[in-house]
Amino acid sequence: MFSNLQVSKMPNEVFVSYSHKDLDRVKPLIEKLIASDLQVWWDPNLRVGETWKGPLLDELASARCVLVVWSQHALVSDWILQTEALAGWERKILVSVLLDPVTPPEPFGRIQAANLVGWSGDERHEGFKRALERLRRVSRSKPAGPPLSKARCTMAIVTLVLVAFMAWYHRIGPRYSRAYVSCDVAALVGGHRWITYDPPRFNPSAGSRIDPAGIDADMATIRQAGFDGIIVFTARHGFSAIPARAKAAELLVIVTVWDPHDRQELDAAIRQRDYVDAYCVGHNGLGSKPIRYDFESLKTAMDTVRFRSRRPVSTTEPWAKYLEDERLYSIGDWVFADASLTFEQGFSPGRAEPGVEAARATLSIARQLNGGNTRHKPILLKLVTFPVGGAPFASPAQQAVFYSTLREAGRGNPPDLPFDVSISFHSAFDIPWKADWPFYRWDPQTGLIESGGAPRPAADAIRGR
Numbered sequence: 095m096f097s098n099l100q101v102s103k104m105p106n107e108v109f110v111s112y113s114h115k116d117l118d119r120v121k122p123l124i125e126k127l128i129a130s131d132l133q134v135w136w137d138p139n140l141r142v143g144e145t146w147k148g149p150l151l152d153e154l155a156s157a158r159c160v161l162v163v164w165s166q167h168a169l170v171s172d173w174i175l176q177t178e179a180l181a182g183w184e185r186k187i188l189v190s191v192l193l194d195p196v197t198p199p200e201p202f203g204r205i206q207a208a209n210l211v212g213w214s215g216d217e218r219h220e221g222f223k224r225a226l227e228r229l230r231r232v233s234r235s236k237p238a239g240p241p242l243s244k245a246r247c248t249m250a251i252v253t254l255v256l257v258a259f260m261a262w263y264h265r266i267g268p269r270y271s272r273a274y275v276s277c278d279v280a281a282l283v284g285g286h287r288w289i290t291y292d293p294p295r296f297n298p299s300a301g302s303r304i305d306p307a308g309i310d311a312d313m314a315t316i317r318q319a320g321f322d323g324i325i326v327f328t329a330r331h332g333f334s335a336i337p338a339r340a341k342a343a344e345l346l347v348i349v350t351v352w353d354p355h356d357r358q359e360l361d362a363a364i365r366q367r368d369y370v371d372a373y374c375v376g377h378n379g380l381g382s383k384p385i386r387y388d389f390e391s392l393k394t395a396m397d398t399v400r401f402r403s404r405r406p407v408s409t410t411e412p413w414a415k416y417l418e419d420e421r422l423y424s425i426g427d428w429v430f431a432d433a434s435l436t437f438e439q440g441f442s443p444g445r446a447e448p449g450v451e452a453a454r455a456t457l458s459i460a461r462q463l464n465g466g467n468t469r470h471k472p473i474l475l476k477l478v479t480f481p482v483g484g485a486p487f488a489s490p491a492q493q494a495v496f497y498s499t500l501r502e503a504g505r506g507n508p509p510d511l512p513f514d515v516s517i518s519f520h521s522a523f524d525i526p527w528k529a530d531w532p533f534y535r536w537d538p539q540t541g542l543i544e545s546g547g548a549p550r551p552a553a554d555a556i557r558g559r
Contacts, residue, residue, distance in 0.1 A: 106133045106134065106135035106153060106156065106157055106158070107132055107133040107134070107157075107158050107159060107229075107233035107234070108127065108132050108133065108134045108135070108157065108158075108159045108160075108161050108229055108233055109135050109136075109153055109154055109157035109159065109160045109161065109178070109182075110124060110127075110134060110135070110136040110161050110163065111160060111161065111162045111163065111168075111174050111178035111179060111182075112136070112162075112163040112165075112168065112174075113163075113165060113167035113168045113171050113174065115165075115167040116163065116165050116167055116168070116193060119165075119193055120136075120163055120193075122215045123163065123191070123210070123213075123222075124136055126215065126217060126222065126226075127226070127229070130226055132226075132229060132230070132233065135153045135157065137150060154177070154178060154181050155181075157182075157187070158187060158232070158233045158234070159182075159187045159189055159229055159232040159233035160178060160179070160181060160182025160185075160187055160188050160189070161189045161190075161191065161225075161229060162174065162178065162179045162182065162188065162189070162190050162191075162198075162202070163191055163193055164190055164191065164192050164193065164194070164196055164198050164207060165192075165193040165194045165196065166194050166196060169196055169198070169199070175199065179198075179202050183201060183202060183205075187232055187233075188202065188205055189205075189208075189225065189228045189229055189232055190202065190205050190206075190207035190208070191207055191208045191209075191210050191221070191225045192207045192208070192209050192210055192211055192221075193210055193211065193213075194211060195211050208221045208222070208224040208225035208228065209221040210222065210225065279372075279406045279427045279428050279471075279472055280428075280472040280514075282346070282371060282372060282406065283372070283406075283428050283430075283472050283474040283516060284472050284474065284514075284516040286322050286323045286346055287320060287321045287322055287323065287519070287556065287557075288321070288323040288324070288325055288346075288348065288474065288516075288518035288519065289316065289321045289323070289324060289325070289518065289519045289520070289521065289522045289542065290324070290325045290326075290327070290476075290477065290518065290519070290520045290521045290522065291312065291316065291324040291325065291326055291336070291521070291522045291523075292326075292327065292521060292522075292523070292525050293305070293308060293309060293312065293336075294312070294523040294524060294525060294526065294541075294545065295308055296331070296527070297526075297527040298331055298527065299527065299530075300527070303332060304331065304332035304333065304335055304336075306335060306339065309335065309336055309339045310339055310342075310343070311547075312522070312523070313339055313340050313342070313343035313345060314343055315522075315543060315547045316343070316345065316522050316543070317343050317344065317345060318547075319522075319542065319543050319549040319553050320549070320553060320556065320557040321345075321519070321522070321553075322344075322345060322346060323345060323346035323347070323348065323371070323518075324336075324340055324345050324346070324347055324348070324522070325348045325350070325374070325476070325518060326347070326348070326349055326350060327350045327352060327377065328350055328351070328352040328359065329349055329350075329351055329352075329359045329360075329362040329363035329366070330352065330353075330356070330358075330359050330362070334362040334363065334365070334366050337349060337366045337369035337370050338366065338369045340369070341369045346371045347369060347370050347371055347372075348370070348371065348372045348373065348374055349363050349366065349370050349372075349373055349374070350373070350374040350375075350377055350410075351363050351373065351374070351375045351376065351395070351399065352376075352377055353376075353379075353386065353387075354375050354376045354379070354387050354391060354392050354394075354395035354396075355386075355387055355391065355395075360395065360398070360399065363399065363403075364399060364402050364403050367402075367403040367404070367405060370403065370405060371405065371406075372405055372406040372407065372408070372427075372428075373399050373400075373403060373405055373406070373407045373408075374407075374408050374409060374410055374430055375392065375395050375396045375399050375407055375408075375409050376392050376395070376396075376409040376410065377409075377410045377432075378410060378411055378412060378432060379392070380392065380411055380415065380419075381411055381412055381415045389421065389425075392409060392425070393425055396408075396409060396425060396426070400427075406426075406427035406428065407426060407427055408425075408426030408427055408428050408429065408430040409422070409425060409426055409430065410430045410431065410432050410476055411431065411432065412431070412432045413431040413432060413433050413459050413462070413463055413475075416429065416431055416463055416466060417462060417463075417466055420466065420468075423466065423467060423468070423469055423471065424469060426471075427471070428471055428472045428473065428474055429463065429467065429471050429472070429473040429474070430474055430476050431459075431463055431473065431475060431476060432476050432477050433456060433459045433460070433463075433475035433476060433477060433478050434476075434477035434478070434479055434520070435452055435455055435456065435479070435480075436534070437452070437481075437485060437487070437534070437536065447492060447495050448487035448488075448492050448495075448496075449480060449491075449492040449493065449494070449495030449496035449497075449499060450495060450496075450499050452480055452496050453495075453496050453497075453499035453500050453503065454499075456475070456478055456500060456517075457500070457503055457510050457511060459475070460473070460475060460511055460512055460515045460517075461512060463475075463515065464512040464514055464515055467514060470514060471514070472514055472516070473512075473514050473515045473516065474515075474516050474517075474518055475515065475516070475517050475518060476518055476520075477518075477520045478500070478517050478518060478519060478520060479519070479520040479521065479540045480492065480493045480496035480497070480540070480552070481493065481536035481537075481539045481540050482524075482539050482540070482541070482550065483536065483539040484534070484535040484536030484537070484538065484539045485534075485535060485536045488536055488539065490550050490551055490552070491551065493542075493550065493551070493552040494550070494551035494552040494554070494555045495555075496552070497519070497552045497555045497556050498552075498555035498556075500517060501555065501556060501558065519542060519556065520540055521540050521541055521542070522541060522542060522543055523541040523543055523545065524538055524539050524540065524541035524545065525537070525538050525540070525541070526538050542556070
């Protein structure tokens, strides 16, 4: 009977490792083993608190054989997998039996297990006879290795805990990364004047370097022009130096990781987390041709950045793609859609000023995006722009009309700009290196600030001056 089973005080031959959830099924097996003249150590008490660990490790260290009773419950027991079964495996004294039709994980599955699935306690059962024979052979043979000392057992536990932590940190933790973002995302993305920033004197195709002094001057100019947050498009090419200098100028920072597959860029971006307020992982890489990454790899990269940085994370795709793929609304902590206009359709003469027409098109994008936003996440439109040159319709005056129309749209009663939608502006300065393909003719001339540092009329319109 269960109440009559005693824990052996003699040096034990067999240490029984099992899940307490299987206690009723393990008890008949232990009764039969003891009746077969095996010295068995097992723990008949519930393993509560810390007092059980010391005696259990002592018995495990002195055992001549470790019997693991595999079941559905045993497979999910960290203690069995990482301590008891591992001790038997390392000392080559592991014997396995199956209570359920399961496959023990590696490396324990390499040892053939005696099948006790459906066993009713019959000593003539082939699985029981096989298990008994193995237990006698292993426990009464010369030990294959030195007994596992308590210190070695403890070290094994510490090592496995570290390994488990690293696995959690890199693979499991990121899946729950949203729980680590302690930030009012709506206030962050919707409560500030965000503007995109490319160093105007930088040319990636010419291999030029980022000029720290130039960045400092640009940050001061952006701040003086009335903007309090910048959006940068990559953490490569020395751009990782920008966030710290932006913070010195009291600017908020959103850093883009252009290539989610680029481990160096990811690491460079995350290293700057003390100076970064949010991240955008990926930019127009799902729907563009060629497709640069897939949805799952993008999500994995976003989760990793969010988990390691503890910052909000989003991604950017062309706004129409959000209407086609609702997953894009859920993947980020806010919606960061590319709302840029191509201006390829031109403007209708006599209908309205180009700046007004472009603003109306942008407001239509905002309403469509908001209509699909069933999760009510904050939306920050990205790359909202109007050029000052490079096209017949473009001028500083029409750029000012464009932005002032958008500003007034948010002030109406009711406002034409949906409540959950905010606008970021493109760009801080003209970007001369964008003069060649694949950019539009007007792409180099979208700056809201003159090269000499003076705000253009559009910057004043944004501030309401």
